[in-house]
Structure formats: structure tokens, C-alpha cells
Amino acid sequence: MSQNAAVDQTMIDLTKHLIEETINTKRLSLGGAAEFIKDSMGMAPEIVDEAHRQLEEESRAISTFSGAVVDSHSYGGQNWYLGPRDNGQWSKYLELLERKGTPGLEKLDEETSRVTGLLANPHNPGEKRKGMVMGNVQSGKTRNFAGVIAKAVDAGYRFVIVLSGMHNNLREQTQTRLTEQVFSGSEWYSLTQSIYDLDLVTNATQVVENQPFVCAVVKKNTKRLANLTRMLKEIPDNLLKLRPVLIIDDEADQATPNSMAQRANISAINRRMREVWAQVETGSYVGYSATPFANVLIDPDEDEDLFPSDFITTLATGPEYFGARRVFGLADTVDDNGETEPGLDMVRIIPAAEAETLFPPSDAGDRDFFDPPLPASLRDAFAWFIVATAIRRARGQMGYSSMLIHTTHYTAPHEAMRRRVTALAKELETRVGWRDLATFEHSWNDETNRVAQEATMPLPTWDDVRSRIPAVLAELEVVVDNAKSEDRLDYDPANGTERTIIAIGGGTLARGLTLEGLSVSYFTRTSSTYDTLMQMGRWFGYRPGYEDLPRVWVTEGLDQDYAFLARVEDDLREEIESVQDSDLTPEEMGVRIRTHPGRLQITADNKMYSAEVVQLGLSDTANQTTILDGSDPRLTRANLQAVENLISGEAPQPLNRRGKYLIVPDVSGQRVITFLQSFRAHPDQKWLSNRTKQNNLDNMIHWIQEFAPGNIWNVVLAGNSRAMAPDGITALGTMTMGGIELGCLNRSVLRTSTPERLDFKAIMSPGDRICDIPPAEYGDAPRDTKADRRRIRRSYGHGRGLVVIYPISSHSRASSEARERMDIPTEENQVAFSIFMPSIRDADDRDGTFVSVRRTWEIPTAPDDEDFPEGDGDDE
Template sequence: MIEEKYGISMGFGAIVDAEDFRPWLHDARINGEIGDFYWGRYRKLLNLKGLPKSVIDATDEVTDRVLDRLGDPRNLSPWSRRGMVVGHVQSGKTANYTGLICKAADAGYRLIVVIAGIHNNLRNQTQARIDEGFIGRDTGRLAHANKAQRQKIIGVGRFGDSQFPVSLTNTIKDFNKDTATSNTSQIGQYNVPVVLVIKKNSSTLKNLLEWLEEHSATGATKMVSQPMLLIDDEADNASINTAYARDEVTRINGQLRQLLSMFHRSCYVGYTATPFANIFIDPDTDDDALKQDLFPRHFIIGLDAPSNYFGAQKVFLDARERHVRLIDDNEDILPMKHKIDHPVDVLPESLIRAVRAFVVARAIRNARGQQGAHASMLINASRFTDVQGRLRSRVADVVDRIRAAVAVDGAKGHAALRSPEIAALHAVWKSEFTEAEGADWPAVQARLHEVLVAARVVEVNASKRSQPLDYDQGGEHGVTVIAVGGFSLSRGLTLEGLTISYFLRNSMMYDTLMQMGRWFGYRPGYEDLCRVWIPADGVGWYAHIHEAMDDLQTQLKRMELAKATPEQFGLAVRSHPESLIVTARNKMGTGKEFPMKVSLEEKLVETTRIVAEEGLMRRNFAAGEALLQDLVSDGLAFEKRSRGHLVNGVAVGRIDAFLRTFRTDPANVPADLLTDPKLIRDYIAARADSELRLWDVFIASSTGKEFDPVAFGHLDLVPYGRSVDPRDFAKGVLTISGTSRRVGSAEDEREGLTDDQIAAAENAFRRDRPEAKPKSTINPSYYRSVEGRRPLLILRLVRPKVEDADGKTVYGKDILAWGLSFPSSKIAGGTVEYIVNTIRMREMFGDEEIEEEARGDTD
């Protein structure tokens, strides 16, 4: 009934276990050997917060599954466990591991360490969450000397205060050896759990290691006997061993391994929404000198997001027109690439419009009775803190102008529209929010004054100007804040009530982009008001990344059914054809040339980047027309379809000849990695006598009315209009951009399948994605994995288009593009080895922004 009332549900996710997994939790509960004091309190808190029963039950089940895979704290023999929990950005991972902490404490774990990111603001925020959900007291108050102030009961403390955990950190200060020593001499002397929430910082970890060695390590081995749970939040950030040689270890990675090795019984659980870097950890680095690395060798658990999760599927696919606004006016004012001394004298009009949208959206929320809730805007437009400071000043100027106008004219009814600033707010309301519930203009105008009185513009970064995002100060009216920052806004930090986002960054690393997506999360009662301003290329990247993440979760579910191990799952992810860009280059091992094993199994490869060299384009056209002539010579039928022509049963030799002739680039211009003909032809050659012997060829023709048909061989085809990157276009390189980097659509990959095969693929998708809406686009990977699927070559003509300086659309010459849809493979290994070096990576994907940010001038 709860689910029916709220329409919110949550699945249990998938689990990949090591072969030696032996459950213990069920029997321990039945035998009465562990209690539920801490979890019982936390469950009551979740219920008090209004979470649907289905979501609380799912959290209960998932945290049981994680705990069952940790070591049994009643087992006194030495043991060590390594695992990873894969969630979604801003989907409730903190709530999940808070529940795990509660259950681990009930089971008998006596030291719990939470490592919460690399910035103070994130550590403080996480400490506050642990205070509320596990400790039950405000640790910031406990830090005061005045005893009258030291007993502020919060959160779970209201449901039972007999067993308060001991916290050696608080919301004000990170771990400190002297403070810890004054509180306790040995962990084992306490009958309640000891918890620390620390920053992922080498000095902090050094202090903790020294303190444990001095006060809790015993015996000849100088190890700690109490069981320890280490939770690594944002586990892909700074925890990974990025040293290039196998016998070198980065400092934080080595300290985490040293910390785990100090305990006879220890568990490591990494929580992340972007696990790609973790999968690149070498599972064999477990010699005595390096201890055991953090590869999740014992379990990997995927968390399903609740059905009300506001994620990439909803923002960039299902409701893109509602939520996404394109930034296309920044290059002359705030170019994507700029230096630390770049001036910010004016703001792009798109940013000013986004600020106005935030003011109007907050007014609508207040009109809906949400004035007590928080509302935030995010502006992430530069990696340099100095530039962020200038941006903050200019944005504050905009807010001040609006505030002054509303103070003078806001109460004048319709006459207020004579004010240019109020008229501009009205124009934004008219174009963005007229259909929103409770959003008529008089109601909005009546709320503008209270919004602007409360509104603050703050910097959130590593500079001295930075201000904390203190959402406790809002009181009955909530906080209204515009946060300007960079990397500090990009990992783990939650912006409460995030409504409007302005994102102008160009990292092409999957994990960086996903973590920067602070707009993902839950937006109860105001989801319809949320907007994301982003460059067109970014929209395509996020849609593409969503598919990669969706594929990862699907792989987890499939490998769970196949009873695969984490090592096998790691190999599958590492051989994903786009693994080379999923994470920062320095998280992937050696900086010299190295072999990557790339699998094309169940993958789609498309030509999204082609050099528009006249001779090259003629050669490619000739290759395509020659293929069609060969098919005619072979006596194969061209079946007319609603969206083109289909040819069945094409010999692999014809496909190989086409790929051998087709070229995406001259020798001196780097092409996309996946369209490298050697890689593809090697993969095909290994299967040419078996599963890739016969192909289907689909010659696609656009169903749009934008262009007239053109001759291609003996066929007439309508070209597909596709936006291309104007910067590359000026250099004679056609890079597909716009709102999708894909040349074709998911329906293309249905071609060649029978009705029964299509039904089987769609049923599998519904089974794996029960939360998907009935009309959701089927992930095309399901068409590739269906039984009996033949490989598919898709040909189409693409007419590139860009806007000139006057905003008019300019078309280039038609080019031939192709896509290859590969089915499942039963051939052992299923990979092709590919050599990539640092220079090649930089040519293909640009500079690594994360590394630049670590140099000191950046946030």
C-alpha cells in the first residue's frame, strides 16, 4: 500500500561473490548472538524522515547482504575481507553505509573508520550524517568545554541513549592524536563501538596509524585484536594505487593498506558511484611488502536506485527537453579552456538566465509551501579558485541588482514589470515555469522579496574566501544559496535542495563527469523545476555515460546469475572497449606503453569522428558502393524496410573487405580508438569461421523530411542531419556532437532480428529494469545479447551541420558512416590486445583535468 501511495520502490541490486563466501549472519541472528539496538534506532529515524516502507525494507535487505559478506566479528581467527558497493551519484550511499555501520556495531565491530573524501567540507558533512544516524549526539557540541552544552541529543539518540558510541572526531575537527589520547587509551576498554570520520589525507592517516600503534596494538606483532570496519566513501578517489611501477605505492593507498594490516580482523568496503578505477586495481598485488591492495576480491554489490531517483536516465534521456538547457554563449567570455588569470568582467547571458531561473524556482517552491526546505544553485565553470572568486563576485552583482529592483518595485503588482530586472524574471518564468503547479506569476512575484532577502552567493573551494555550506543555519525558512566552486563541488558533497545547475567543464573522464553531476539525487515536490545548463557536448557525454553505467549494472546482474567472481567481473570491465576513458589516466597503471585487452562482445562501435578530407571521403563512398555491388553479385536480396534496406546472410569476407578499405583518418590524425580497423578486424578474424561467419547489413535511410534522397549505389537514401563540433569542423574533422554523440538510434539494432527475438530482448530488459517506464527506450545491448543474433553492419549517409557566426545552419558534404553491432561471443578470452601510450591517450582525449587540479592553483 505504501508503494501504491507514493509510487516509490527500490530493488535489491546484484551481488558478485568470491567462491569462498560462507554466510554467517542468519544463524547468528537466530541464535540470539547479535542484537539490533543501533539498527533499530536508525530504522525508526528513516521512518520518521518519511521514507517509504519499501525503500526502508530494501535498505535493510541490502545492508544485511553487505554485512553477511564481512567477517564475523565473533570469529577470533585472523581474517581480512575486501568488497565494493556500487551505487549511483547522489542516490543515498551515505544512508546505506550508515545502516551498515549500525548493523556492524550490533554484530560486535569495535572500531569503525569512515574515510570521507579529500575535502574538509565533505568530511564535516559526513560526520554530521553519522552523528544523526549512528552516534545520536551532536559531536560539535561535545567538543565544547561547557558541560551544559555537551548533551545535545539528535537523530537516533531520541530512540535510545543507553549505548552512545564513542566518536574520536567531530563536526568541527578531524582526527587528532592528542584529543584521541585524552578520550581513550585503548579501543578494547570500551563496551561500545569507537567511530572515526576522517578526511582522506596522508597526514590524518599517519596520525591515526601512529595512535593505534601507540595505544591499541599489542603483542610481538604489534597488531590490534578488535575487529575493524573501514568504509571508504568515494573509493575511486585518492585510494587507488596510481604509482606506475608494481613495487611503488602512492602514499594514501599504502596507508590504507597499512591500516588494514594492523588488525588481526579487518574489513574494507569501498562505496562509489564510479567504480571503473577500482576495477583496474591489480588483484595480484598482495605480497608482504605491499600488503594486500584494495581490489574488491570478496564481493561487489550493485545498489538499485529507488524509482524516484532523479538521475541521468531522467535528466538526459526521458525528460531532456524539460530539464536541459544548452550553453552556447560562453566562448568569447568564459571559454572552456582558460588560464588562472582569466578575467571575468561580464557573465554569459546563459548564466544570468540560470540565476534568474533559480530565483523564480525558489519563489515557486515557497508558494508551494516549501519555504522551510533548502534550495541551492550550483555553478561549476572553472577549475581555478581565482576564477571562481571572480565568478562569485559577478554573480553576487547580478543577485544584488535583482534584490534592489524587487525591493523598490516588487510590491507594485503588474506595474512592477516596468522594471527591467523584474521583467527579465517574468520572461524566464514565462518560458520555463508557466506549466508548473502553483506557479502563476502573481504568486511568484509575491514571493520574490523573501527569496532575495535570504539568498546568499558563496564560494566553495580550497581558498581562504571559501564559506561552508551550513544548512543548519536556515531555521524555519531554510537556506537559499548559490554555490560557486569547482572540484570541491564535484565529489560527495550534497547541495541540499539543488534546483538549478550551471555546468561548464570539459573533462572526458567518465568518473569525473559523473561525480561532477551533483544535480542527480532526489527532488521531492520540485523535480519539475530542476534545470541543468550544460554545453551540447556534455549532454551527449552524460547520455553516453549513463549507457556505460547501465551496462555495468547489467553485467553485475548477469554475472550474479552466472555465479562469477569479482576477479572475473574485473576482467569483464577492464576489457570494456571504452575503459580507456572511464577514469583518469594515472589510475590505470603504468605510464608507459601498455596492452589493453579490448572486447567487442555485445558492443556497438560507430564512426563518430571522421576527417573530411576530399580524397578520404571519396574512398569511403567507393568502399560502401563496392560493398553494395558485391552483395548484388552474390545474389542477396535487399529487403525494403521502413527505415532503409536489409540484407541477410552476408559473408564475413565482404565485411572485412569494406573495413580494410574504409578509413576514418589520414596517418597523421588520431582516430577514435574503437574504430581502429586493426582492432576490429583482429576481433572479427578470430571468429570468422564460427559466430561471425555470416552478417546482416542494414543500409539506413532517414525518415525525416529535412533532406531529399541522394543516390548511393543502386539505392536512394535520405541523409541523417547530425550536429558536429564546430571547432573540429573548422579543422576539417567531423566529430558528432549535439545532444547525442551517437550517429544512429537504438531501433537500428533491431534490424535482422525476428519478432520472437525482439520480444525476448524486450522481456529481458523489463525483467532487469522493472523500474523502467513502459515506453522507455530498450537498451540496445539487449538486442545484441539475444540468442541467435547475427553481427550487424549499419551504413548511413550523414550530412554534418554547424551554425555559422550569424546563427544560421551550414551543411557540409554527405559522408558515409558505419556502425558495427556485435553479438555475444562464446570464444574463450573474447578480447583483442591493444597498445596505448600516454601520448596517444592525450591525442584522443585531451589533458587530464584531475591531474591539473592537483597542482595547487586549482580547487
């Protein structure tokens, strides 16, 4: 580089810095700032133009729109965000995290820049955007939106509002964290503190006009939201337009979506949220949730509502994260032996008889006197918690250690449970004083090595651990945290950080709140909806240095529900990721997210009212028959006949694929419909049934009739080239289909199965989605993940649908390592199938895959307990 070139670049760099400062101080766009410098500073136009060009190029390099589903029309293809400033709020936040030794900061920087760039440009007065960020339960969402706040105010936002759940404890925890990490320094004016929420603000105009940054952490409560709306209304529109507002809605699926059962009605909190958003002149609304099912069911045609119409993006978790998939396993795909992906051996089943003793009576008066003795399983969980805490202390981990007991959302039994647990602690402390540690030694012997492979620190000796148990028992605190309790789960460092806490509660502990150092959970409560059930799993998260110690006690069946929800969560995330960087808008993406027929209910009925008027799509979705009735040979014969009718008159041809897979191409949609109507699965196979509110089978048939009736379907017969079960002795046998003898597959069943209800949990293999597409067509395209395979099918599947038939051996055996599996308990071979809907587009170039979820309006008989917490519902 010549000396003149170096000088010129130095001038360009200085000019770039001036442009960035002008953007922030004058609240101008990038182009407007460049023109201002030309006109007011007399700088050489060619230098300013080159600085402008380089800043635009750097802005594009940030790749704001990559990794997100966006409405490109609202962005105009422009990337306004220039990256974090030096010596700004982000720098201070990053320095604080570095001092704490927080891992994954490079990834945090990348993700927060992506989300910040998706916000409305604060230098374009009048611009507004709504978006959604999907994280994971207990995965660091607060850390992410704290970083987004820091970068947003550096870039020009001036008023930050954080809506933090429906309970005081979560709001207080969020306020404390943000005050420590972001809202500190003389430039911040906070309208709320950890000890008080938002009251009436009488000097709102002066505050917003004169303070560099204004912030508030507000509970989603009608009174508090009304205060917020009144404050915003008092600020003149022309001033508010120049003071961009950032609204972060933490736990955005709770209370924010309209929970009224009729379109004409609006629930109280949703109405208040709409009023707040309507007052924003320039700014962004960003909902954060690990379970955004209800949010994407908001009617996208309701402009005043908070459907994330401008962007939807996801946050990744690190390999150290303990989520539903890692803890409970994944009800999704099978390996070569027909087994599903197992979870870790950290889940313990509470016997049904013991769980029943903890269920409080339905009569409110009787609940006041409900005081059952502690069952053996809870005593076991308590013993392991003390041992696990002692192990952590022996490892030098002197911070918080917590246990969660969640048996009911009713408040009255919580105090009785505290008395019982406190008495147990005193009893065992007395025994330890007599040198009787048999209870804890038994727990040590039973538990310490069951998840040893996850440990990142060595296990101390029993002698070292036992010497610390007296101190752990002595420091133990038992806290009740519910809507009526005076106590609150408090992790304020001012009260000490070396604390051992057992938290007993219900709804206030079931969402958002982080239980620091959580190692043991005892959980008997359940829910019929995806979102509530996932959010109640406080045990998810990061467990640095004690990865081998967490344990979860749950009732029988709840473990399988969570394994299934791991699949649902993966499906939703993969659905979003598979269309990121495509031409699909969030409105279309929202439609696609809603296309998971059957299973558990997605969310409460009163949050799905708009599904009556919002069309739902089946394009590119998949389902499999995982629950069969193996008790009647006539059902197997009927299903075999259904397969024969599906491929009648066609000769199956070999596929270039491992095993003995055969294909029948160009089958009509009408034959597929007849097959779906003829196939007999177990009644619990909800997606293949009309015995649901959604009329799932009829919706699927109507969709095929309208969008995929032609000869665009491939049928694959998934034979097996292996002759033996996993034991190497048992022959799997054969089944004849289409005149060809096929080797049967090995598919074991869950241990809860009976001949009348065979629960396979999963029957399809990972590559089945693309098994009919010649590998030469997609070449080196990635195909390791579900999102990869969806892209391949969408890009190279030529709009074809696929049905895969699985002949399952009556001699299927479970492998010796499969704890949750058993041999199939039937003497009849079984037939199962999976179906992959084609990717279809109509003449308007919109995703043409629409069916109605429900044909009739229904008013739920009871509110969702998540939106109406225990107590009076106004957690003041």
C-alpha cells in the same frame, strides 16, 4: 496445525532467537551458535537442529548473492547474514528516516541487506573481503552506507571507519550526518567529530576492547591515514581479530587507486590505504562510487591493493532521480524516426564568447587581479534562481535553496566572483525597492513552463511569486568554498534551514558534497575524463516538489559530453547487471568493464598504469560509427565497396523482423577485419582509429584474429520499409547492397554537424543486438533492457559476432520536436555500421577476451586535477 505443532514452533522460534543472540554475543557462526546452545543449555537437539535449519533457509531467502557479481570461492556458497535485528542500530536508523518522511525505505532495506550479506562474516575470525558498490551522483549513497553500517554492527561488526573524500567540507558533512543518524547513543565511541579529524590515539587498545562500537570519519589525507594505521598497529592482533572492522570508502575512485604512472611506484594515499587494510585482521573494505572506472582498473593480481575482488554490486535509483540521462538525454539508441532520446528542456547553453571572458589567465600572478564583469547568461541564471526560490517559498517549501557557480578550479578568481554576484544582488534589490521587477518577470515568462510536465506541485501565480522576491533577495548568502577560503558551505540545521545560498567554488564543490536544495547551476569548467566530468555535475539528484525548477547553464559541447557520459554510465551499469548472478568473478567483471574503446578518456593516465599488465577484453562489447565525413562522395563509394567485399559471393536472405532486414550468415573473421581496415569514418571516431594511445583498431583486429577468426560472424543489412522522412513528404530513397535495393534509413544529425563532420550521436536501434537471433529461440525471455538483450545474445547467440550495416538517406530529416537535431547537410547517402563482438570462452573456462590497452609505458605530463585539488593539495 495441531496444538503440539504450534507449541513446537513456539519453542523453535525461541531457539532461533537464542541462536541469533549467541551469534552476536559469542561471535560464533550459525552452526557454532547452534552447537553451543545444545552443549550449554540442555535444549532438545531436535528443536535446536530445526531452528538451525530454518535460520539457514531464511538466510538463503535473503538472496545475498543475487544482484551482485561475486567470487563464489571466497563465499563458499554460504549466506551468513540473518537479516536485521529487532531494536538494534538499524531499527533506530529506520525510525529516524520514517519520522523524516524519507521515501523508498523498503528498497533501502532490501539493498542494505544485500550489501551487508556480501561483507565478511564478522563471526569468522580472520575473514576479509573487498567490494565495490556503484551508485549514482547525488543519489543517496550516504543513506545506503549508513544503513549498511547500522546492519553490520547489529550483525557483529565493532569498529567502523568511514573514509570521506579529500576535502574538509565533505568530511565534516559526512560526520554530521552519520553522527545524527547512526553514531549516536552511549554505545558509540567516536574518534572524530565534525570540527576535528583523526589525531593520534594513545589509548586505542582500551577503547576498542571496552567500547561496544567505535567509529571514525577520516579524510583521505596521508597524515590522517598514517594516524589510523598507527592506531591499528597498537591494537594486539588477537584483539583486533575479534573486533571486526568495516571500512567504508566514500568517493572510492578519488585518491584510493594508485595514481603513479609506473607499476613499481605507489602513490602516497594509495600506500597509506594499503597499510590501513593490511592491519585489519577481520573485516571488510567497501568502496562506494558513482564513477568506479579507476577502481576496476586496479590490478586484480595485486592482493595488497584495493581491487574489489570479492563483490561488485549496483544501487538502483528511483524514478524521481535526475541523472545525466534524464537531464541531458542519452547518446545510445534511436527510435523509429532515427532520433536519440532527448533530455529535459532545463539545459541552457552559455555562448562561447561569454564563457571565454570567465576563463582566468594561466599566469598565477595575473589571476590575483582577474575580475571580469558578469556575462548576460550568468545574470539570467541569477534571476531564475531568485524566481525559482520564490516559487518554492510560495509552494510552502521553506528549506534550503542553493545555486552553484563553478567557472574555474583556481581559487583567486572566486572572491572576485563573489563581489560581482553580491553587487548584482544589491543592484536588483534596489530596483525591486523601486517596484522594478522587470528582470524577474522576464525570467518568469521565459522559464516557468519549459519543464512543466515534471512538476508534482501546482505553479503559483506571478503575483504570489513577485511578493516573495524581496524577502528572497534579503536573505541571500553568497559563499566561497575552496581549499583556501575561511568560509565553508554549511547546512548545519543549527544555523537555520530556511536559507538561500549561492555557492562559488571549484574542486571542493566538485565531488561528494551535497548542495541542499540545488536548483540552478552555472558551469563552464570541463574535463577530458569520464569520472571527473560526471562527479562535477552536482545538479544530479532528487528534487522533491520542485522537479520543474532546476536549470543548468553549461558551455556549448558540454551538454553533448554529458549525454555521451549518460550512455557510458548506462553501459557500465548494464555491463554489471548483465552478468550478476553468473559464474563471472569480479576479477573477470573488472576486465569486462574496461572494454570501452575510444571516446573520452576513461580516467586519468596515472590511474591506468596497471592496464599495461592487466589484460582487457572485448567479448560481448559493441560499438557503432556515429561520426562520418559526408563531404567527399569517394568516401561513401569506398564504404559501399567495403560492404560488398564483406558479403562478396553471398546472397542476403530476409530476416523475420520488422522492416526490410537481410542477413548474410557464416562470414569469416578475416573478412570482418578487412572490412574494419577498409571502412572510412571521421578521424574523431576514436574506437575505429589507431590515432589514440590505446591503438583501438589494432587491438580489435588482434582480438578477432586470436578469438573470433572463423566463420562465426553474421552480417545484417538494415533496410527500411518506410519510404518517407518524418515530414511525410521527403522520399528517403534507396541504396544497393549485395545486389539488392534497400530502403534508406532516416538518421538526422546534431546541430553542431557540418558536411565534413556528420555527428549522428547514435545510429543503431535497441533490438539490433539480437536481430540475427530467431525469436523462437529465446521465447519469452525478457528483452526490454540492454541487460536483457545482452543475456539473450550471450545465451542464444551461439558465440557469433554480428555486423549491422545501415544505409542512411541524404534526405534524412529531423522531427520538429527534436531541439538538438537538424536535417543531414549532405547530398550523398551514407553508410554506417555497428559491431557486436561474440561472447567467447577459452579452454580454461575463463573469459578469453583479452587485449592490452597500451603497449608502451607513458608518464603523464600533469597530474589529474581531481586528485590534486586547488591550493597545496593538503586541504587542512
